[in-house]
Amino acid sequence: MPETRPPLELAGRSLDEIAAAAVIRGGPPVDRWNPTHCGHSGMRIDREGRWWHEGKRIEREALVRLFASVLRREADGSHVLVTPVEKLDIEVELAALRIIAMTHEGDGKTRRIAFQVSDGSAIILDGGHPLRFVDGLPLVTVRGGIEASLERPVWYELAELALADDPPGVWSSGVFFPFPAS
Incomplete structure (x- = not known):
């Protein structure tokens, strides 16, 4: 299945065009979702920004972008993957x-x-x-x-x-x- 939200590219765009495209692109309303905590996702993001699941690197960049779209930082500084129906912890070593x-x-x-x-x-x-x-x-x-x-x-x-x-x-x-x- 093709990616429905391709990455925004900077090349060939003015900063005004980039800012407008960023607003249009938006993202899921993860800040408004408050599902029950379900446990740990088995995922982590290492210091180099690589995503891992149960010890195996996630290689598909489109899949990483999908997971990143439902990533949220909690008030205590922890990170979670959140959907309207579940919330799972994810470890982040430096930056998500x-x-x-x-x-x-x-x-x-x-x-x-x-x-x-x-x-x-x-x-x-x-x-x-x-x-x-x-x-x-x-x-x-x-x-x-x-x-x-x-x-x-x-x-x-x-x-x-x-x-x-x-x-x-x-x-x-x-x-x-x-x-x-x-």
């Missing part, structure tokens, strides 16, 4: 998702940065989707407290922008995100 590409428009305080996320979504780095550092590793909030780590090439691209500013950091959507001192 990965930032796989980026693009930007503008310079300095007028810059906007867009990220393509491994769950097929795209976000604009801003106050609602902030960048923070944990033990020197960059994490971006994608939705509902779910965070994404950056693939190495994206991290290098972002760091190159950050090092051009003094103090090191990046502006996006009128918000400055400082980089930690080394």
